[in-house]
Amino acid sequence: MAGETASDADIEAIRKLYGFDRPILVQYLDWLQRAIAGDLGKSYYFRTDVSTLIGERLPTTMMLGVSAITFAIVFSVPLGVAAAIRPNSIIDRVALFLSVMGQALPSFWFALMLIILLSVNLRLLPTSGSDTWLHFVMPTVVLGYYAAPAIMRLTRTGMLEVLSTDYIRTARAKGLRPGVVLFKHALRNAIIPVVSLAAVQFGFMLGGSIVVETIFALHGAGFLAWESITRNDLPTVQGLILVFSLFYIVLTFLADLLNAWLDPRIRIS
Amino acid sequence: MPVTDQVKLDDASKLGSLTKKITGHQGMVIGSVIVFTVIAIALLAPLLAPHDPYEQDLMKRLLPPFWDSRGSWEHIFGTDHLGRDYLSRLIYGARISLLIGIGAALISGLIGTIMGVMAGYFGGRVDMVVTFLITVRLSMPVVLVALAVVAIVGGSLQVVITVLGLLLWDRFAVVMRSSTLQIRSMDYVAAAQAVGCSVSRVLMTEVMPNVVNNLIVITTIEIAHAIILEAALSFLGLGVQPPLPSWGLMVSEGKDMMLFEPWLITIPGVALFLLVLAINLMGDGVRDITAPENRN
Numbered sequence: 222m223a224g225e226t227a228s229d230a231d232i233e234a235i236r237k238l239y240g241f242d243r244p245i246l247v248q249y250l251d252w253l254q255r256a257i258a259g260d261l262g263k264s265y266y267f268r269t270d271v272s273t274l275i276g277e278r279l280p281t282t283m284m285l286g287v288s289a290i291t292f293a294i295v296f297s298v299p300l301g302v303a304a305a306i307r308p309n310s311i312i313d314r315v316a317l318f319l320s321v322m323g324q325a326l327p328s329f330w331f332a333l334m335l336i337i338l339l340s341v342n343l344r345l346l347p348t349s350g351s352d353t354w355l356h357f358v359m360p361t362v363v364l365g366y367y368a369a370p371a372i373m374r375l376t377r378t379g380m381l382e383v384l385s386t387d388y389i390r391t392a393r394a395k396g397l398r399p400g401v402v403l404f405k406h407a408l409r410n411a412i413i414p415v416v417s418l419a420a421v422q423f424g425f426m427l428g429g430s431i432v433v434e435t436i437f438a439l440h441g442a443g444f445l446a447w448e449s450i451t452r453n454d455l456p457t458v459q460g461l462i463l464v465f466s467l468f469y470i471v472l473t474f475l476a477d478l479l480n481a482w483l484d485p486r487i488r489i490s
Numbered sequence: 491m492p493v494t495d496q497v498k499l500d501d502a503s504k505l506g507s508l509t510k511k512i513t514g515h516q517g518m519v520i521g522s523v524i525v526f527t528v529i530a531i532a533l534l535a536p537l538l539a540p541h542d543p544y545e546q547d548l549m550k551r552l553l554p555p556f557w558d559s560r561g562s563w564e565h566i567f568g569t570d571h572l573g574r575d576y577l578s579r580l581i582y583g584a585r586i587s588l589l590i591g592i593g594a595a596l597i598s599g600l601i602g603t604i605m606g607v608m609a610g611y612f613g614g615r616v617d618m619v620v621t622f623l624i625t626v627r628l629s630m631p632v633v634l635v636a637l638a639v640v641a642i643v644g645g646s647l648q649v650v651i652t653v654l655g656l657l658l659w660d661r662f663a664v665v666m667r668s669s670t671l672q673i674r675s676m677d678y679v680a681a682a683q684a685v686g687c688s689v690s691r692v693l694m695t696e697v698m699p700n701v702v703n704n705l706i707v708i709t710t711i712e713i714a715h716a717i718i719l720e721a722a723l724s725f726l727g728l729g730v731q732p733p734l735p736s737w738g739l740m741v742s743e744g745k746d747m748m749l750f751e752p753w754l755i756t757i758p759g760v761a762l763f764l765l766v767l768a769i770n771l772m773g774d775g776v777r778d779i780t781a782p783e784n785r786n
Binding site: 325327 | 517628630631633635638718722725726727728738755756766767
């Protein structure tokens with residue numbers, strides 16, 4: 222921070238300025254006290270407040286996270302339902318195949334393969350940046366596929382279970398249209414555990430966006446994290462970890478509320 | 491004595507039906523074949539590798555693999571930007587992936603199992619503490635924390651294994667806790683307690699054997715998880731450091747040249763994909779065979 226040619230006095234001054242001369246525990250408690258008040262300190266590299274810095278970058282990450290989880294749900298819930306309607310059919314096997322493949326594909330490699338295929342060979346999409354919605358297509362797919370297998374499997378198991386219950390048989394027996402039975406009676410019950418899983422996955426995605434944002438040079442909070450780590454910018458890293466953790470906690474709380482709203486049984490207990 | 495004969499027969503048929511179950515499970519067979527091949531390759535790396543994985547030859551930079559018209563059989567998968575034989579690096583890379591996967595899963599398995607079994611068996615305050623720790627752990631962004639720690643401590647094989655081991659115990663703890671809770675209410679546990687068995691004896695002889703199937707399944711999941719995470723960390727430059735031939739690092743080193751020499755990233759990527767796929771298939775197979783009711 223002081224530079225290669227700094228004198229001992231300069232180094233001492235900087236140690237004093239940033240408070241490195243104090244014991245680690247004191248430094249931590251001091252940080253904690255300020256963090257609770259909303260002050261995350263100053264970035265060593267950017268020389269601005271960490272909270273403004275993160276605030277500037279968060280919208281991009283949020284947009285990526287929301288589009289990725291939407292992609293994952295839109296892709297995997299219908300597939301899971303279709304697989305559960307006809308177990309061991311072709312659709313079920315394709316769904317299982319996709320989920321097994323999806324779990325084994327390293328996201329950074331998947332991203333590079335997409336770049337080679339869609340940007341370099343077909344010239345359809347831009348490789349890096351965050352200017353237009355086209356820039357978000359590949360990051361969304363890469364981040365979204367990561368959550369898709371788990372959501373699909375849970376939808377399938379949930380639907381299989383619900384479809385074998387008595388009330389579904391009753392609904393069918395009294396002559397309701399198959400579509401009504403499927404979506405109004407079955408899916409509504411099967412989707413409850415999927416909601417909390419999706420919320421948890423959304424939290425993981427925000428934290429995991431660091432790899433995707435770095436590859437596609439999306440200037441979000443994940444990219445900021447990578448930049449700060451490589452520059453030893455500790456206050457920024459600390460602030461980001463705190464913000465990501467808080468997001469996860471808020472999301473799981475929201476998932477519980479949403480569950481209670483969807484399932485009256487939870488509300489009563 | 492006819493009785494011992496009977497026992498022998500039973501044992502044989504049990505073993506026979508297990509073998510039948512294993513060979514009848516397609517995914518299990520494919521997964522095991524790939525996993526054991528990779529393990530054999532990793533163990534026999536010095537015998538199998540045609541060249542030294544660290545030997546540089548700048549005259550032979552970026553040779554294409556054999557299927558390319560300019561390729562040769564001397565370097566089957568070509569060479570990288572420093573002229574190192576790609577196949578040899580790939581073979582030695584299997585060692586790193588397996589070492590990281592197994593090492594991290596051992597550490598996290600130990601932590602998670604102890605925490606989960608204790609929480610499930612003792613309940614009460616112990617359970618509260620463990621549940622709190624699991625929540626804290628789940629709220630931490632794994633990749634971010636791992637990157638930050640490696641950046642501060644410095645990247646080496648041991649550091650990456652330790653960091654991943656200390657971060658990936660959550661699933662072990664969650665699953666071990668719930669399966670121990672189930673077992674604890676069984677009559678045979680109550681019987682063992684009534685006979686006066688010590689806590690450690692009940693845990694080792696009554697609880698552990700009944701949760702070990704779940705433990706194996708989670709272990710395979712976490713080995714695969716750790717291998718993918720190590721590759722991602724190394725890809726970002728904050729995992730295993732050069733010149734070690736980690737597959738993630740190979741993708742990272744090849745990515746600047748991927749437009750003209752795409753095999754530099756396709757080959758290690760496919761290797762990574764196949765290994766993780768095979769481990770997952772094996773895990774699914776173990777689950778289907780030992781506890782079909784847990785199929786998710």
